[in-house]
Amino acid sequence: MxxxxxxxxxxxxxxxxxxxxxxxxxxxxxxxxxxxxxxxEFSLPDPLSELEAFRLLKSMAKANKNIDDYACFLGGGAYDHYAPAAIDHIISRPEFYTAYTPYQPEVSQGTLQAAFEYQTMICELTGMDVTNASLYDGGTALAEAALLAHRNSRNCDHLLISKGINPNYHRIIETYCRGQGIELKEIPLTTGLITDVEKLKSLISQSTCGVIVQHPNYFGNLEEVFETDKIIHSTNALYIVSVDPISLGILVPPGNYNADIVTGEGQVLGNSLSFGGPYLGLFSVKKELIRRMPGRVIGETVDSEGRRGFVMTLQTREQHIRREKATSNICTNQALNTLVATIYLSLLGKRGIREVAEQSLQRSHYLADQIANLPNFSLLNSGHFFKEFVVSCPVPAREVIGKLKKQNVFAGIDLGKTDKTRENQLLVAVTEKRTKEEMDRYVAG
Incomplete structure (x- = not known):
């Protein structure tokens, strides 16, 4: 004992x-x-010195295949964008790196101001009224949006969700809604891999809580967001959009097409891939939904001496006060990841974000055109796409992936893993980091 x-x-x-x-x-x-x-006794090896342990762990880590050694064309929600070196230097400051929830604003002004600046920049990027201080990742943020839509509607019993949503996000939403007794109805896609707005018209009703779309969608295509707005807001449903923040450098912000709730994955804003996390969930709403919104909200105020200051505000929505009646069970935000995003956006500015978006767009279209000229290969994206596209291959996509992996190329995502009818389809992502040499090597492979 x-x-x-x-x-x-x-x-x-x-x-x-x-x-x-x-x-x-x-x-x-x-x-x-x-x-x-x-x-x-446990069958354990003899103890190691620090140097020996470091060498052992380093040799074990060599089993991993990473983006330092491979040209990465993987996407599907996590992307290989460049992060400026200054980010790691700034976040390593101990007052940022070890900070916890700033319940005591008098000793947490730096952390609070960083979160406030993050909220401000995400509002500018999305064109929305209010942004929270983050949720766990893009998937949980979208699922929380589904719950918000249900809370906001007294007499509604179901949500409509586009089949163009990231399948991983779709599963998270299903899990959330199953526990709440919320019915999900799927909106099919057209042959061009965008949400079928005619089907949306026939599915939506006054008992629909909300409609969930992704723009650009999982296949990289741009959705008919303005037409979708007209259909949704002919009812009482909320318009929920999941976005790629980088795309907003060149695309119309969701606030301009009347979205009610905007979510997104903030990994692209300077955060590393990190084997899938921790990431950063963006969550923005119209001001009339603020009291139903999940997550921390940082507000600006003045102290007793009239000095500018920052505090957590509207806390009566949160779990540490409302317990089971809170707007969300997520009670801690991704503060360090939001700081990374804040630094990234500050360093690049509006022109920098636009350049990253434009380069990603141009390079993805260059590679798509090259692949489309290959015998027996074709593109399934019939309309405009951003950064990501679907290739129809003459053989199962896993074979293409395996062949290119031998040439130090991560070719993309096998869509057959989530949809057996798509086993010959490959989802390819191209960011500003990909060079012409890498793309030409991809095509030659």
Missing amino acids: GMPFIPNTEQQQQEILQTLGLKSFDDLITEVPESIRFKG
Whole structure:
């Protein structure tokens, strides 16, 4: 019963057993079958010095295939954009790096102001009224938007969701809605891989809570967002849009086509790929929805001496006050990731974001044109696309991926993994980091 990391004396052990009405430690574990109890010692290697441990871990890490050694054309929600070196330098400051929820504003002004600036810039980017201080990632942000739409509607019982949504996001939304008893109805796509607005017209009704679309969608295509707005707002439903923040450098912001809730994945704003996380969920709304919005909100105020200051505001929505009646069970934001996004947006500015978006657009279209000229390969994107496109291959996509991997190229995502009818389809993403040499090597491979 003695533990090397939680020491207790013989007297303390006896007091514990006496309190439990037991005589020995064996009595405490009597429910554990004898056959599965651990006997003897763990088969562990001898201890290592720090240098030896570092060498061992480094050799193990070599088993990973990373974007430093491969040309990365993977996308599907996480993208290989360039992050300025200054970001790591700034976030490594201990007052940022170790900060927790700033319940005491008098000692947290730096953290609070950084979050406030983040909210301001995301509002400018999306054209929305209010932004929270972040959620976990793009998927959970979109799922929280679905719940908000349901909370906002007294007599509505279902949500419409485009089949052009990221399938991983779709599964998260299904999980959230199943627990709340919310019905999901899927809007099919056209042959050109965009949401079928005619089907939307036939599916939507006054009992629809909200309609969820992604723009650009999972296949990279631009949706008919203005036409979608007219259809949705002919009812009481909320217009929910998931966006790629980088695309807003050149695309019309969601506020301009009357979106009610805007979410997105903030990984592209200077955050590393990091094996899938931690990431950053963007969440913006119209001002009339602010009290139903999940997540922290940082506000600007003045102190007793008239000095500008920042505080967490509208806290009565949150879990540390409302408990089970809170607007969300997500009770901590991604503060360090939002700081990264804030620095990224500050360093690049409006012109920089536009340039990243334009280069991603131009390079993706260059590669798409080259692939389309290959025998037996074709593009399935019939309209405008941003940064990402779908290739129809003469063989299963996994074979193309395997062949190019041998040439140090991550070719893209096998769409057959989430839809068996698409096993010959490859989702390819191109960011500003990809060079002409890498793209030509991709085509030649």
